[in-house]
Amino acid sequence: MFQMLGKNKEKTVYFALFTLILTSVILATIFFKNDKEIVSQKTNTSQPDEDITLIKEFFLQKIKSPFINIDYEIKSGDSIQKILKKLKIQNKEIQSIITQYKKYGSANRLLAGNKINIIIEENLSNKDHSIIKFSVPITKSIIIEISKNNEEGKILSKKIITKLYKKNFIAENVITNNLYSSAIDANINPNTIIEFARIFGFEIDFQRDIRKNDYFRIVYDKYIDENGEFIKSGSIHYAYMSVNGREITLYKFGNDQTYNYFDINGKSVEKALMKTPINGARLSSSFGMRKHPILGFNKMHQGTDFAAREGVPIMASGSGTVVKSGWCGGGGNCIKIKHNSTYETVYAHLKNFARGIKKNKKVKQGQIIGYVGTTGLSTGPHLHYEVIVNGKKVNSQKLKLPSGKSLKDSERELFEIHRIKTDVLIAELISEKK
Numbered sequence: 001m002f003q004m005l006g007k008n009k010e011k012t013v014y015f016a017l018f019t020l021i022l023t024s025v026i027l028a029t030i031f032f033k034n035d036k037e038i039v040s041q042k043t044n045t046s047q048p049d050e051d052i053t054l055i056k057e058f059f060l061q062k063i064k065s066p067f068i069n070i071d072y073e074i075k076s077g078d079s080i081q082k083i084l085k086k087l088k089i090q091n092k093e094i095q096s097i098i099t100q101y102k103k104y105g106s107a108n109r110l111l112a113g114n115k116i117n118i119i120i121e122e123n124l125s126n127k128d129h130s131i132i133k134f135s136v137p138i139t140k141s142i143i144i145e146i147s148k149n150n151e152e153g154k155i156l157s158k159k160i161i162t163k164l165y166k167k168n169f170i171a172e173n174v175i176t177n178n179l180y181s182s183a184i185d186a187n188i189n190p191n192t193i194i195e196f197a198r199i200f201g202f203e204i205d206f207q208r209d210i211r212k213n214d215y216f217r218i219v220y221d222k223y224i225d226e227n228g229e230f231i232k233s234g235s236i237h238y239a240y241m242s243v244n245g246r247e248i249t250l251y252k253f254g255n256d257q258t259y260n261y262f263d264i265n266g267k268s269v270e271k272a273l274m275k276t277p278i279n280g281a282r283l284s285s286s287f288g289m290r291k292h293p294i295l296g297f298n299k300m301h302q303g304t305d306f307a308a309r310e311g312v313p314i315m316a317s318g319s320g321t322v323v324k325s326g327w328c329g330g331g332g333n334c335i336k337i338k339h340n341s342t343y344e345t346v347y348a349h350l351k352n353f354a355r356g357i358k359k360n361k362k363v364k365q366g367q368i369i370g371y372v373g374t375t376g377l378s379t380g381p382h383l384h385y386e387v388i389v390n391g392k393k394v395n396s397q398k399l400k401l402p403s404g405k406s407l408k409d410s411e412r413e414l415f416e417i418h419r420i421k422t423d424v425l426i427a428e429l430i431s432e433k434k
């Protein structure tokens with residue numbers, strides 16, 4: 001029924017077009033009487049149905065694109081040369097495609113039975129066609145896309161991974177020098193280390209708490225391709241640290257969008273603010289009275305200074321809204337974030353701001369907002385960090401932040417099940433390693 005309607009509709013459209021053209025022809029004959037004979041001949045001899053077909057073809061011709069899209073099934077014994085030769089592609093382009101393909105595999109050994117998607121531009125003046133795109137699978141989950149760059153007509157290629165495999169990994173190490181280098185030694189990629197430091201950033205001051213022979217263990221996801229090659233890291237499921245005689249175990253709990261890290265008692269470790277909004281820095285001047293290094297007289301230092309190399313990223317110590325991002329005089333380039341009705345933080349002497357950081361921008365805890373510099377009244381690269389509680393500047397390093405929420409009732413029960421499952425997974429991962 002639907003199809004019939006569609007066909008009728010199509011017919012009506014073409015008939016309307018036909019009538020329109022016929023009307024113009026009649027009008028034209030009035031103005032150009034010389035053509036009268038031919039016109040009348042045509043209208044007399046043609047049946048309406050045939051006319052519709054003719055007009056249809058005329059329009060199809062008009063809209064016909066010079067691009068041809070082919071899904072070519074690879075036959076055994078096929079080579080790129082053979083396939084493209086058959087499609088009448090210019091020799092020069094075939095050679096460029098082969099050169100690109102050779103970066104990934106042998107152009108004479110294609111996966112028979114798989115399909116290559118080819119887009120060709122028909123060349124009407126010259127007999128050889130040119131290539132727009134050539135997408136060929138080299139494995140079950142990798143496609144090599146070779147295409148012509150629009151501006152320069154250059155032939156380029158890229159690897160497209162169509163399928164990734166998620167795998168749990170366990171990594172552990174003794175901290176010999178610092179967390180970062182010990183984690184790198186344990187083959188953990190930098191993004192995961194940063195996330196690890198962020199999760200523990202509420203509990204541990206990485207500058208002061210870490211002692212030689214402290215220990216960490218971490219279970220996280222890695223995305224790999226079918227050859228086991230690392231593509232990217234996923235989230236951390238479990239993190240353990242033994243620092244300075246203290247043991248902290250954290251479990252990721254929640255759904256993919258909203259999750260949190262909880263200790264063995266089901267208490268969230270995440271707090272409104274992180275202890276230090278910067279990694280790998282040294283506390284160089286604490287909150288309190290001091291002789292100002294530039295002004296020379298005694299003055300209350302209303303923040304905490306962290307010495308770090310110029311360009312080291314600075315994180316938002318809590319989620320909130322940027323209320324200032326600009327020049328603050330003595331503070332140089334500075335950022336102020338309002339976290340809630342109680343807390344605000346200030347970051348000063350920045351070299352520059354992270355992309356998109358401006359007034360009214362919402363930021364997440366741990367998000368990079370700017371980079372260490374020495375702008376304003378400053379003697380060397382450092383971050384001047386202030387925490388403001390109810391409008392009053394306080395010592396960020398002594399600040400007791402309200403602890404995170406605790407899981408209760410059914411949530412707590414679910415967490416306990418999740419915790420046991422995670423512990424079982426860890427035991428399995430450990431035994432696999434041995």
Ligand SMILES: [Zn+2]
Pocket residue numbers: 285301303304305383384385
């Ligand atoms: Zn300062």
